[in-house]
Amino acid sequence: MAEQQITNEDPRAAEQAAHFKEVFQNIRTEVTKMMVGQPEVVDGVLTALIAGGHVLLEGVPGLGKTMLVRCLSDAVSVQFSRIQFTPDMMPADIQGTMILTETASGAHELSFQEGPLIANLILADEINRATPKTQSALLEAMQERQVTVGNRTIQLEEPYCVMATQNPVEQEGTYPLPEAQLDRFLFKLLVDYPEENEYYEIIDRTTGTTEVEINHITDGAEIVKLREIARAVAVPTAAKTYAIRLVMATQPNSAYSTDKSNAYVSLGSSPRGVQGLMLAAKVHAILNDRFSISTDDIKAVAYPVLRHRVILNFQAQASNVTPDSIIDDILEQVKLPRSVD
Template sequence: MTSSPDANDLALLDRLATARRELRHQIAQRIVGQAHVVDDLVTALLAGGHAVLVGVPGLAKTLLVQTVSQALDLTFSRVQFTPDLMPSDITGTELMEEEPGTGKRAFRFAPGPVFGNMVLADEINRAPPKTQAALLQAMQERTVTVAGRTYDLPRPFFVLATQNPIEQEGTYPLPEAQLDRFMFELTVGYPTREEEEQIVLSTTGATQGEVKPVLGAEELLQMQRLVRRLPAPPSLVKYAVHLARSTRPDAAEATARVKKYVSWGAGPRASQYLVLGAKARAAMDGRAMPDLDDVRSVAKGVLRHRMVMNFQAEADGIATESLIEFPA
């Protein structure tokens, strides 16, 4: 049974709610709009999850990730995924070195860009599956194994990937096993007319907004542990499990449309992320107890990339999100 938050936890909740407002302000120095994407990213970070951002080129996906890392004072690494990218280009490799004076030769491990707090996998679907799989162990276990030795990654550790949805030539769709390791799939849409005018004004001038750190790595780790400690009511857990099971065409909870259009639904990891996401949402508001609205607020981001649509859905033009229904 999870205990209620104590006085220290309540103080940390207040600090988190304040930090969220400060974080929004700092990100707004460079990013216009996209408030819901920022909130979803922060939710994933607090829950210790990874996220993939889907959007056409030019929507500042890379700049957004870099700005978040600066506002959280985290080390940032960017990997541009290309068809010739090798797994060792991500994880690192062993180099043969000769010791000065003795002439002895020994292998030294040279860490790759995955050894950062926040790793941006830019256009992740442009690299072949073998290279994509190099991130699997890192994302799940927060470790990397090279030449039989296992190395711990820095904490906190997040992988934020981007995908371009309009170019299919020269891309390799992410396998379901890797997609499942991303807590969220976030859709980055076009700005409004007013936002686009503001973007043009701010990016064609002589100055660029300065981003100041709001939190540090250690404080973020404390907040991650706080999110884990928040109690989840049994009714909320049942609701989250029901939502995840309702995406599976062979489950009793599935609707007729899910049975018709879905080949495979979300697994148990979706239920876990629905609860963790709800806890993180509550914590961001300074609340000690998540509710069903918190679950609903993260449901589409958690479920949309875990549902495999069939040919009938494609023929009928059915969008994945239209099949995610919220029972009363």
Template sequence: MSAFDAQDTARWFRECFEAVRTQVAQVIVGQNDVVEGVLVCLAANGHVLLEGMPGLGKTLLVRTLAESVGLGFSRIQFTPDMMPADVTGTNVLASSPTGDRVFEFRRGPVFANMILADEINRATPKTQSALLEAMQERSVTVGGTKHTLAEPFLVMATQNPIEQEGTYPLPEAQLDRFFFKLLVPYPSKADLFEVVERTTGSASAEPQVVASSDDVLRMRQTVRDVPISRDVLDFALSIVVATHPEGEGSSAFAKRYARYGSSPRGAQAIVTAGKVYALLDGRFNVAREDVKKAAVAALRHRVILNFEAEADGVTADQLVHESVKAAEIGKADPIGV
């Protein structure tokens, strides 16, 4: 690929990204950061966990996104009585054309390109773990048969921070499989005005399909080609290491408040997301700013705070911010003239 082709590819990436965003924006009012985060996950081939109060448009966002890129979409509403087979699908007894009775695999909702796992924390761990294989391996195994999922495959799970009664918080291993955890805030008054106006009137906006599954796959490949310097990589890794409660490079804040730090997947998520941000910024390289931008969303669900943190009201976001600050120490201008 020549330099001009590469530039065209980068431009196409931005245009494609912006086109999808524009379509989503026609339906979703505000929530720009959340929308961008979800699109970054789409481009970076990572799953996303959305956390926010009910009624903030999480489900709508995911559905609109699926429609914009013309991908298969399915929604799974997790409940405590839901079984794994309800997610993955199951073998049912059916008649063959010859009249024989045979087991036939009936696909579950996970067999779609985009999955909305609504209120994922309401399902039992057993059911949650059914999704685990699908998210990591991009396949499900039922009755000893492995069924590969279609690409692109993206799980967008939601959970709300209230109504914790009767919920099953996601285990750390499963949380780690989410690329980003995005917090969906309340809309501003202006955004709320817009939301109410749109949803209570007769007109309804229908998003257009502006990208295909091939486009998504091409976007993912494009992201992987963005170069990153050793310095920036070192910076990203320093952030991850700084979240660890012990070991070389851990920050004082983490030593005090972290029970567990981020896994290597956190570093992978930061770097990959950084590459997306770099392309969106019109650059061909990852900058520290990109890494910093990605750090909170990529690490907030990967660090586990200790009791002291809870007692002091320290949040995971604070810990990540402090880790970023710790990683920045000593990385200033090496030529002090």
């Protein structure tokens, strides 16, 4: 083998990684001024924002899902809009519509009134209360980063991130998200009740006289740069192989499917799952002081990336089998590439 010199004349990799980590930590610090506890949820939201994905937050009311997104929008100085989904909401209500306006000369003309979907950070509160027709209006915006109304197509500005919330308990009058919609979310984060010691902090921060101010740490352009840095993280073959095996293991009757996935999964992850695993693992690798992702990074992000892409069958629902238990089994069964086990 010919001798090779490491001629890293572009030392920006280490600097970029350090800058990335610094900005990430600053945003997290600002968000946690208001948000008590839930470190995994906060990191997941930030990771999805930087990786260029969308987040579905699931939890019972009162756990701070909406507040988390609001704090994030304050920390990241981007255009923020909130949509409270209701059953009577129509696509035009979120995309925008043509309205009759009066010009300065007194004439009337149709002009396009942009809806709340046209922003940088969208909080889609209680998204499962909207009808599938309205939910589907989000599909184009989330995937193609554009909104088409009539013959008008509007390109959405980067960064564009939809953070949706839904309540898993109160299911009456709701419309479960279709699989195509679920697949477009990079993460599905489960917001759980806080710990006992966190309640003291919640009381002190929210019921006192002092108000917490969220400082603007960065802006949309900075987020786009961070996204480019994250995409530049190196990917070895072993990590690719492992991510592919994990995704294939969620698909019933595939080459790597486990007994549990064969029995309880009706629909496995799509190739978007591999993309999500790679992007999220890259962010995770930088945050852990590495320049290339490892199989441990993929394991760390497997749950939020895959849990909403594993569609269970009726037998699983009847047996109280959850997607996380399926992923547990997959992580245990799927062998690491080049493993001696």
